[in-house]
Amino acid sequence: MSFFAVFGNPIKHSKSAEIYALFANEIGISKGYDLKLVSQDNFHYLLYDFFKLGGLGANITSPFKENAYFLCNQLTERAEKSRSVNTIKKLKNGVLLGDNTDGIGFISDLKRLNWIDNDNISDTNKSTVINILLIGAGGASKGIVPVLLTTIEKCHINIVNRTFSKAQVLTSYYQEIGYKNVSCMPLCELYYDTSKYSLIINATTSSMYSAILKIPSFLITPVTKCYDLFYQKQDTSFISWCKKNGSNYCADGLGMLVGQAAHAFLLWHNLFPSIDPVLNHLRSTF
CATH class of the missing domain: 3.40.50.10860 (Leucine Dehydrogenase, chain A, domain 1)
Known part of the structure; x- marks a missing residue:
């Protein structure tokens, strides 16, 4: 076996x-x-x-x-x-x-992309607080929220989800264990949100079905970093939408997949393998 x-x-x-x-x-x-x-x-x-x-x-x-x-x-x-x-x-x-290892795999990929600079999101606005929009409140979100909050200095995570109650439950849990810089709002309230997000993460399965998320396009700017946890050969529907609305920084979740696998390998074998050769191989064989 x-x-x-x-x-x-x-x-x-x-x-x-x-x-x-x-x-x-x-x-x-x-x-x-x-x-x-x-x-x-x-x-x-x-x-x-x-x-x-x-x-x-x-x-x-x-x-x-x-x-x-x-x-x-x-x-x-x-x-x-x-x-x-x-x-x-x-x-x-x-x-x-x-x-x-999902969270550390995600952070590893943000570092590979040079989206994290000195434990902060590289942001031309140099905001005092780095605002992160997390779309989705399922298992994928649970793995990355605590690592984001402990890795990125002065960040605030706003969680939105199609079923608002799930976002409330997740937010309440993290606030109860000491993470006060996390909040949530109903998806529809994003249309009235004046926050400037440095990083927007799609942690839903929408791209798996080529669906377009119902979020306002004004959230996207040329410097907004947009990350889809889903991956495929072509741009995902989320990434295509973000590029269409002006983002110059988009990535899918293949790097996170390899990153989390590398940290799992480390746990099993006490050896950390090389990520880039594997990621390049997977990209070339799609």
């Missing part, structure tokens, strides 16, 4: 096995990696069976990250704060350690 695997549904499209193989080849590791298609009914059982039969590490993808949080015996601080797990390591004593 393979000692590493990714669990999700759907899973056929996943690039995790290819990424792991490229990392492993660089480091000189020969352990295999599988794709595991699971359901809400059998995820719990198949995950535990995988580790019981000799599995050493697992990646968890949509929609099971919150489920995985409750299946781990021990959690890193990142996983605890995000209340979701995308990486599990079986320790020598059999304990399942849960981590969330």
Whole structure:
């Protein structure tokens, strides 16, 4: 059997096995990696069976990250704060350690893009407070909010979501654990919002369906940095919309995908692989 695997549904499209193989080849590791298609009914059982039969590490993808949080015996601080797990390591004593590398993978990609300068968003306005608009309040957002708040100096995150109550729940949770610089508003109120956002993040699945988000175009300026957690060969629908409305700084989530995978690899093997060669390879093989 393979000692590493990714669990999700759907899973056929996943690039995790290819990424792991490229990392492993660089480091000189020969352990295999599988794709595991699971359901809400059998995820719990198949995950535990995988580790019981000799599995050493697992990646968890949509929609099971919150489920995985409750299946781990021990959690890193990142996983605890995000209340979701995308990486599990079986320790020598059999304990399942849960981590969330989404946030650090996202920050790593912002640094690769040179969008972060001295732990701040590079901003020609040099605002006292860096305003970030986060669209979406699901599992993807949970993984990146705490890392953004602790990494970027003097930032404020405003969360909007199609279902406002979900944004309220997420905001309340982060405020309760000490992050006061996070707020939310109904999606429709963005049309009256006078904030100038340095970074706008699409953490919804809208681009997966080529949908256009219902947000006002005046939020976009030539220096607004726009990031879509979704990725594909061509520009996503969100990135196309941002470019159309004037942004000169747009990126999709492939860099974050490779970045979070690299940090998962580090957790498993105590070695950090090279990100750029893998990212370039994936771009060339789309």
